[in-house]
Amino acid sequence: MKISYNVNKNGFYGDFGGAFVPEMMHANIEELKSKYIKISSEKSFVKEFDELLKNYVGRPTPLYFAERLSNKYKTKIYLKREDLCHTGAHKINNTIGQILLAKKLGKNRIIAETGAGQHGVATATVCALMGVKCIIYMGEVDITRQAPNVARMKMLGAEVRPAICGSKTLKDATNEAIRDWINNPIDTHYIIGSVVGPHPYPDMVARFQSVIGNEVKNQLKKIEGNENPNYVIACVGGGSNAAGIFYPYLDNKKVKIICVEAAGKGIDSGESAATSVLGKEGIIHGSKTLLMQTADGQITEPYSISAGLDYPGIGPMHANLYRSGRGQFISIDDKDAMEWGLNLSRMEGIIPAIETSHAFAVLDKIKFLKDDIIVFNCSGRGDKDLGTYIDYFKL
Amino acid sequence: MNRINKVFKNKKDILSIYFTAGFPNLSDTNSIIQSLDNSGVDMIEVGLPFSDPLADGPTIQQSSTIALKNGMTTTKLFDQLKGLRKVTNIPIIIMGYFNPIMQYGVESFCKDCKSVGIDGLIIPDLPVEIYYKNYNKTFEKYNILNMFLITPQTSIERIKFIDKISSGFIYMVSSFSITGAVNSFQKEQKEYFERINKMNLKSPLLIGFGISNKQTYTDAVKYSRGAIIGSAFIKHLKEKGVNKISDFIKKIRQ
Numbered sequence: 001m002k003i004s005y006n007v008n009k010n011g012f013y014g015d016f017g018g019a020f021v022p023e024m025m026h027a028n029i030e031e032l033k034s035k036y037i038k039i040s041s042e043k044s045f046v047k048e049f050d051e052l053l054k055n056y057v058g059r060p061t062p063l064y065f066a067e068r069l070s071n072k073y074k075t076k077i078y079l080k081r082e083d084l085c086h087t088g089a090h091k092i093n094n095t096i097g098q099i100l101l102a103k104k105l106g107k108n109r110i111i112a113e114t115g116a117g118q119h120g121v122a123t124a125t126v127c128a129l130m131g132v133k134c135i136i137y138m139g140e141v142d143i144t145r146q147a148p149n150v151a152r153m154k155m156l157g158a159e160v161r162p163a164i165c166g167s168k169t170l171k172d173a174t175n176e177a178i179r180d181w182i183n184n185p186i187d188t189h190y191i192i193g194s195v196v197g198p199h200p201y202p203d204m205v206a207r208f209q210s211v212i213g214n215e216v217k218n219q220l221k222k223i224e225g226n227e228n229p230n231y232v233i234a235c236v237g238g239g240s241n242a243a244g245i246f247y248p249y250l251d252n253k254k255v256k257i258i259c260v261e262a263a264g265k266g267i268d269s270g271e272s273a274a275t276s277v278l279g280k281e282g283i284i285h286g287s288k289t290l291l292m293q294t295a296d297g298q299i300t301e302p303y304s305i306s307a308g309l310d311y312p313g314i315g316p317m318h319a320n321l322y323r324s325g326r327g328q329f330i331s332i333d334d335k336d337a338m339e340w341g342l343n344l345s346r347m348e349g350i351i352p353a354i355e356t357s358h359a360f361a362v363l364d365k366i367k368f369l370k371d372d373i374i375v376f377n378c379s380g381r382g383d384k385d386l387g388t389y390i391d392y393f394k395l
Numbered sequence: 396m397n398r399i400n401k402v403f404k405n406k407k408d409i410l411s412i413y414f415t416a417g418f419p420n421l422s423d424t425n426s427i428i429q430s431l432d433n434s435g436v437d438m439i440e441v442g443l444p445f446s447d448p449l450a451d452g453p454t455i456q457q458s459s460t461i462a463l464k465n466g467m468t469t470t471k472l473f474d475q476l477k478g479l480r481k482v483t484n485i486p487i488i489i490m491g492y493f494n495p496i497m498q499y500g501v502e503s504f505c506k507d508c509k510s511v512g513i514d515g516l517i518i519p520d521l522p523v524e525i526y527y528k529n530y531n532k533t534f535e536k537y538n539i540l541n542m543f544l545i546t547p548q549t550s551i552e553r554i555k556f557i558d559k560i561s562s563g564f565i566y567m568v569s570s571f572s573i574t575g576a577v578n579s580f581q582k583e584q585k586e587y588f589e590r591i592n593k594m595n596l597k598s599p600l601l602i603g604f605g606i607s608n609k610q611t612y613t614d615a616v617k618y619s620r621g622a623i624i625g626s627a628f629i630k631h632l633k634e635k636g637v638n639k640i641s642d643f644i645k646k647i648r649q
Binding site: 026172185297 | 468470493494495499520522525
């Protein structure tokens with residue numbers, strides 16, 4: 001039997017995934033599970049989704065040949081320009097899909113969690129677009145760290161509710177959003193921002209993000225006459241931009257997959273977010289996956305200079321890519337990531353999000369061949385990180 | 396016979412109290428259990444604290460955070476419970492999230508439960524079908540009962556399945572809500588209780604979530620074999636301390 005790295009009919013990727021949810025969430029998850037594929041494949045849905053991606057988000061995003069970078073590293077480097085999406089990152093592909101789904105399910109209240117604020121902004125944006133009530137949960141600590149995005153969400157009409165329990169960051173914001181959903185199961189849809197959470201979320205989000213990889217295939221065919229690159233490379237926090245660009249290549253082993261995690265201050269420093277190295281199999285937010293935890297099973301707080309990568313777990317798809325060996329995992333520390341923020345800015349005129357910078361640092365870790373075709377997911381732009389960059393480089 | 400089944404055989408208007416192990420102090424576990432037993436409580440749920448208790452409200456989450464800070468762990472809890480059955484015969488359930496139990500090993504967990512005299516478990520984020528497929532036999536091997544939740548949204552077929560595989564009681568979640576105290580039940584909740592009662596399930600029902608005072612307890616026992624109180628008791632512990640436990644129980648039972 002051919003091995004597939006995509007989700008199976010029970011909601012698992014190999015050993016990982018499933019829906020480990022309290023009974024209070026069961027009916028909602030079950031409703032989504034039974035309807036998400038049917039609704040999102042309906043002609044009218046596909047038409048509306050495609051039109052919004054084209055005219056509102058600005059898709060297809062370019063596949064850009066990075067000439068100076070290619071010359072320096074003596075290989076062929078392409079950037080999939082998700083940083084050019086409306087709101088500045090790939091996150092909006094998923095929120096457009098889920099808001100349309102929520103409408104079809106008859107939900108008129110949207111909740112979401114956010115860490116760095118990118119998913120919060122993307123959710124607030126589509127709620128404004130559709131005229132739907134929007135509540136964003138955000139850790140109290142992140143609200144302080146990410147003030148510009150909080151302001152954007154408010155400007156867009158969303159209510160930002162602080163998560164004040166636990167470590168007051170992304171995982172606690174996720175807990176609060178889940179609690180809200182438990183308390184409001186009838187009128188509310190929960191837009192999860194990454195390929196995490198109980199089935200069907202990882203698959204649903206991956207499908208909405210798969211537009212990234214599908215476009216790469218078409219674009220590469222036109223440019224190179226070959227739809228298969230040698231490598232696709234993306235950063236992984238929860239893993240939605242990676243899942244999106246890997247999606248059409250998952251079962252095509254001619255294409256090597258590289259996942260880049262945040263090492264923070266170093267794998268052994270105690271301040272890291274490199275889940276594949278530091279994590280163990282367990283349950284987080286309703287999904288069986290690899291997660292950072294104590295020996296006693298308490299979920300620990302990860303660290304990265306990039307707020308979008310400091311999630312203590314990874315999506316079940318990525319956990320399976322890791323365990324099966326289908327994906328190569330590399331961790332990049334704060335210092336190398338920050339340097340690459342500057343490198344990409346000065347060599348290609350593109351200021352990347354710090355999350356995205358992690359992916360590019362792989363160029364110094366792997367020796368690529370002259371004829372290799374390498375596609376990086378340039379998942380987000382760096383406007384939101386200017387403060388961090390300026391402080392770091394004393395610009 | 397398991398102590399849980401015995402209590403349902405012999406008693407009515409059952410009062411079950413939840414507390415978080417390790418709160419307010421690390422070593423309070425046994426004295427809380429004994430005070431509850433002496434105050435005439437019928438059953439006790441010991442909460443194994445978890446960093447991310449997503450089915451619980453802020454009161455229980457805060458108590459869990461403090462308990463973990465105090466140093467509570469799964470191993471420590473079993474150590475504390477070792478002498479338990481020399482001093483009390485009350486049915487005791489551990490309520491915990493699945494990740495800490497999975498890390499301990501489900502079989503080791505059940506085995507240690509049996510050896511200290513724990514009668515059953517409530518694991519809110521272990522769905523009934525995954526339990527039934529993977530863990531039912533292990534629980535039966537050690538005579539540990541597993542209790543499941545139902546909510547106003549749980550379908551009839553699912554309730555029937557839960558009833559079929561339950562050997563203790565069914566935990567009827569009073570509303571669309573995470574744990575936390577309310578003052579009285581609404582009409583919709585009462586209709587839901589009546590609807591479930593009409594199903595004539597073989598398993599006895601206990602109502603939990605939102606039971607806080609004599610009023611809600613009295614209401615709950617009209618529609619069930621008893622009630623579970625969690626957040627309101629934690630609040631009492633926090634404000635009045637371990638020495639005043641009987642005051643709380645008296646107020647509910649008077």
